[in-house]
Amino acid sequence: MSIRVTVDIVLFAIAKDRLQVLLVERGKAPFLGCWAIPGGFVRESESLEEAALRELAEETGVRDHAVEQLAAFGDPGRDPRGRVVTVAHYALLPSDRVTLCAGTDAAAARFFPVSDLPSLAFDHGRIVSHALARLRARVVDLGFRLLPAHFTLGELQRVHEAILGSALDKRNFRRRIAQLGTLRALRSFRTEGASRPARLYTWQRSR
Amino acid sequence: MSIRVTVDIVLFAIAKDRLQVLLVERGKAPFLGCWAIPGGFVRESESLEEAALRELAEETGVRDHAVEQLAAFGDPGRDPRGRVVTVAHYALLPSDRVTLCAGTDAAAARFFPVSDLPSLAFDHGRIVSHALARLRARVVDLGFRLLPAHFTLGELQRVHEAILGSALDKRNFRRRIAQLGTLRALRSFRTEGASRPARLYTWQRSR
DNA sequence: GAAATAGTGTCTGTTAGACACTATCAG
DNA sequence: CTGATAGTGTCTAACAGACACTATTTC
Numbered sequence: 001m002s003i004r005v006t007v008d009i010v011l012f013a014i015a016k017d018r019l020q021v022l023l024v025e026r027g028k029a030p031f032l033g034c035w036a037i038p039g040g041f042v043r044e045s046e047s048l049e050e051a052a053l054r055e056l057a058e059e060t061g062v063r064d065h066a067v068e069q070l071a072a073f074g075d076p077g078r079d080p081r082g083r084v085v086t087v088a089h090y091a092l093l094p095s096d097r098v099t100l101c102a103g104t105d106a107a108a109a110r111f112f113p114v115s116d117l118p119s120l121a122f123d124h125g126r127i128v129s130h131a132l133a134r135l136r137a138r139v140v141d142l143g144f145r146l147l148p149a150h151f152t153l154g155e156l157q158r159v160h161e162a163i164l165g166s167a168l169d170k171r172n173f174r175r176r177i178a179q180l181g182t183l184r185a186l187r188s189f190r191t192e193g194a195s196r197p198a199r200l201y202t203w204q205r206s207r
Numbered sequence: 208m209s210i211r212v213t214v215d216i217v218l219f220a221i222a223k224d225r226l227q228v229l230l231v232e233r234g235k236a237p238f239l240g241c242w243a244i245p246g247g248f249v250r251e252s253e254s255l256e257e258a259a260l261r262e263l264a265e266e267t268g269v270r271d272h273a274v275e276q277l278a279a280f281g282d283p284g285r286d287p288r289g290r291v292v293t294v295a296h297y298a299l300l301p302s303d304r305v306t307l308c309a310g311t312d313a314a315a316a317r318f319f320p321v322s323d324l325p326s327l328a329f330d331h332g333r334i335v336s337h338a339l340a341r342l343r344a345r346v347v348d349l350g351f352r353l354l355p356a357h358f359t360l361g362e363l364q365r366v367h368e369a370i371l372g373s374a375l376d377k378r379n380f381r382r383r384i385a386q387l388g389t390l391r392a393l394r395s396f397r398t399e400g401a402s403r404p405a406r407l408y409t410w411q412r413s414r
Numbered sequence: 415g416a417a418a419t420a421g422t423g424t425c426t427g428t429t430a431g432a433c434a435c436t437a438t439c440a441g
Numbered sequence: 442c443t444g445a446t447a448g449t450g451t452c453t454a455a456c457a458g459a460c461a462c463t464a465t466t467t468c
Contacts, residue, residue, distance in 0.1 A: 046283065175456095196465035
């Protein structure tokens, strides 16, 4: 009996101005019927990142998404079936692709706000906490990946606020983002309801 | 044939005012005779961290040392024997314990300056690069762990300089360290050669 | 013109870098 | 008194937080 290796993925998205995590309802034991983050066993011929991408695609239909490694979790006893070491990853889903997430593999899959997660299978609660801490620490670098290619500064600020869980000052926020130098103004605007249209921006390669 | 799991450890130390990494000479194939970082297979009943501590103790005689997880490395082909995923860790050895490092397990073990490493077995070169980047990013939190419990500010500054590979301004360095609030002055001094004795300090619990 | 969101500048306190001299010890 | 390292303060530029009003659109 040897150690088995899995990958798990914390998939973040923004919906209704709140930060959400994709959970799947487990269709088999252990933790049958429990919510968990998507994941599965690593195959012999694929890298860890490829395995994470494959599982993400299988369970959510999302393809070609950058994933980043978070950490390995391997305490004995974390999986009642035996010794399983998982390499956890996280990924960010742009809000224009959230609806594509009809699960193909899992019994059920839906997004939950991070502020209102159910209790999770295995040690997945701990994994999500780690991923959230990482996302918060790197919000400036990662925030825009939760948005479509073109977005307004108001949308970006709401994403940051959803990630950090606190309100930000609009002028300080814009100054900070502007001096990163990674934002490029477009010629077009987004008109949303009954108010002044907002300029659209896109991200350049870093510096 | 399934995936096997190892842990590897990048053990840092300071010697001759230079940052060093412990390498062991491999006593068996693959990479027989090559230098590598210490590591080995994870046992069924131990956590990843316990495995890293055990390997560190077996190969270096160093016990009870804090290790931190770095990342998992698992590309297919990184080990010619088959599919092996390693969970890399790093640890910091205080300079008063460097001489304890007579290897008990490996054919040979010695420290190499990070600026002058030989080419390493497997993907260990990449692992050491990651560990070094992590250490540099967290030098303020971690630097003192490369020193004995009592140390002078000059010693601490030389440790930071060895880690960062660049000279630091003495006054700015002392101000920055002082305002962390984690340093406590002792009543004693260290007299080193023919110069003014330097006050000794120790670290308090954070804040 | 009311409602809604976009967009914009200043002041202030803190932080980080550049920079040079005096103090204390052994010999 | 020489050599060696310890120890100390100021000025300046960049950055971060607090804070309020005008602009543009729809209805």
